[in-house]
Amino acid sequence: MSFVESEERRALRESVAALGAKYGHEYYVRKARAGEETTELWAGAGELGFLSVNLPERYGGGGGGIGDLAAVLEELAAAGSPLLMLVVSPAICGSIIARFGTEAQREYWLRRFADGSAKMAFAITEPDAGSNAHRLTTIGRRDGGGWVLNGRKVFISAVEEADAVMVVGRTADAATGRLRPSLFIVPTDAPGFSRTPIAMEIVSPERQSMLYFDDVRLPGDALVGDEDAGLLQLFTGLNPERIMAAAFATGIARYALDRAVAYAKDRQVWDVPIGAHQGLAHPLARIKIELEQARLMSQKAAWLYDAGDDAAAGEAANMAKYAAAEVAAAAVDQAVQTLGGNGLTTEYGLGTLVGAVRLSRIAPVSREMILNYVAQHSLGLPRSY
């Protein structure tokens, strides 16, 4: 076992960080405020193969693992310009299609993910089910050789920039009894599919949407994997999602901590830099410790996932996501405190992250759902719902 990343992983981080530095947080905020997409950064990362490091080489991917993709996202976030769609398109959808998709689905989608020419959103959360995947009411009915899909989804990210959405539903036969999630690929221009943006108080180029499926007719090959393969298919996508959410959060935490530390070294009141005062130094040191703990847990989760141990990866990914979200929120909060009034000015680029890190404690899985999971699965406590 080694706690040092490979030479290649470190070289990947260095190269992604250099690309990220070219764009930075100002670019990210400018795009978000103008209601534009981060197209240039996405294309630049695509040309260098960064968007598909985890996908199989056979389909144009890099042949690496989710640990490599997490490194890409963490470095972009640490540069102040994360690409949220990395969590969804190559990590969730790419992992599921690579493992359970048909050869035709892999050829079509993975190649497009690899060259950056297509993106796929992912829709699981429903207004009446919340995070409780056991109560999903989006239903696919067989219709000849195809499917007819009906239902609603809420808080779905970046659908405006996606070519298709992978929708978690259930088949009509399985509408009662134990959940057998089925995964459908729905093109964003399919008749009967519509989208309403949700106005959010978060500075992000990627929007949140409500989705409606009103008798959406899909061909037979819209289904990914088996219609009753159970939760395994779903968790093939959700474990990478949590690992990537953790990378997003630790990257933001690094960005915030870097800015706070630079300011604390430079800003001088009376005769010493403010970082000489323990009232500011100790909270930053504590965040550094919690950040390294979260990063270590994330690397462990990615390692387990890439080693094929899904069950252990599930527990580690949940713990990593929890720890990362907590430290990201703490880091941005303490960075703002360190900078005082400057912490909320536009110039210093921290105030824009307050909403984003608050969100990271809620999505893609809430702090409470992770605590439920650990209480029930890791500690064997009675289930609460």
Add this chain to the structure above:
Amino acid sequence: MNIVVLVKQVPDTATERKLSAADSTLDRASADGVINELDEYAIEEGLRLKEAHGGEVTILTMGPDQASDSIRKALSMGADKAVHLVDDALHGSDAVQTSYALAQVLKKIGFDLAVLGSESTDARTGVLAAALAERLGVPQLSLASKVEIDGSTVRIQRITDYGYDRVEGSLPAVLSVVEKINEPRYPSFKGIMAAKKKPVEKLSLADAGIDPALVGLAGATTQVVDFADAPPREAGTVVKDEGDGGAKLAEFLAAKKFV
């Protein structure tokens, strides 16, 4: 075309750089080593010339063991292979000796075009391209902001204070580049993964046919007699506007030769 790009590892300009108290040479342990910035432009130009004309790009580095990190990065950008001249006896070599050592290697491995950055961020002598061309008996095309190759003719735009000169020479040649020439690429994921498998040939003085008496600190033609830290920055001049602020500012700028 056989393109050799000379790459020097230098201490990161973003960190505090020091000389060693023992022998007044660069203290390499006190800062991270990175590719000399202008050499990244040289690598990029070498790769572009290969993409346009075919051939092979070889990285040539003289430096201690840790310079292999910089070699690996150059290979991950897309160079085909590398030659690393590494020998303890090279420690403390000055520009004259370095040009001798590198010329010996270039003679041994052969080249059509040797490309390098016009100066390094550490020593900043800026003489290596000229010294190499002289020792190798080939034309030097220096300070290039644009390069074209047509058969065995190299044409460049050479930057000057007043604009640029058009200069041409014939291959084989030594070419030094400035940062205006291109935008260096970032290593791609595939480039990074491929770099590990690319050949790096390590040469000692004996392998390269270098006379040990002609390199190293003891025989250096220049000597660092003494060194001191740069003085701390002084407080700036405050111009108070009493109706003549504009004129005073102009005077200040004129005195500093900004206007």
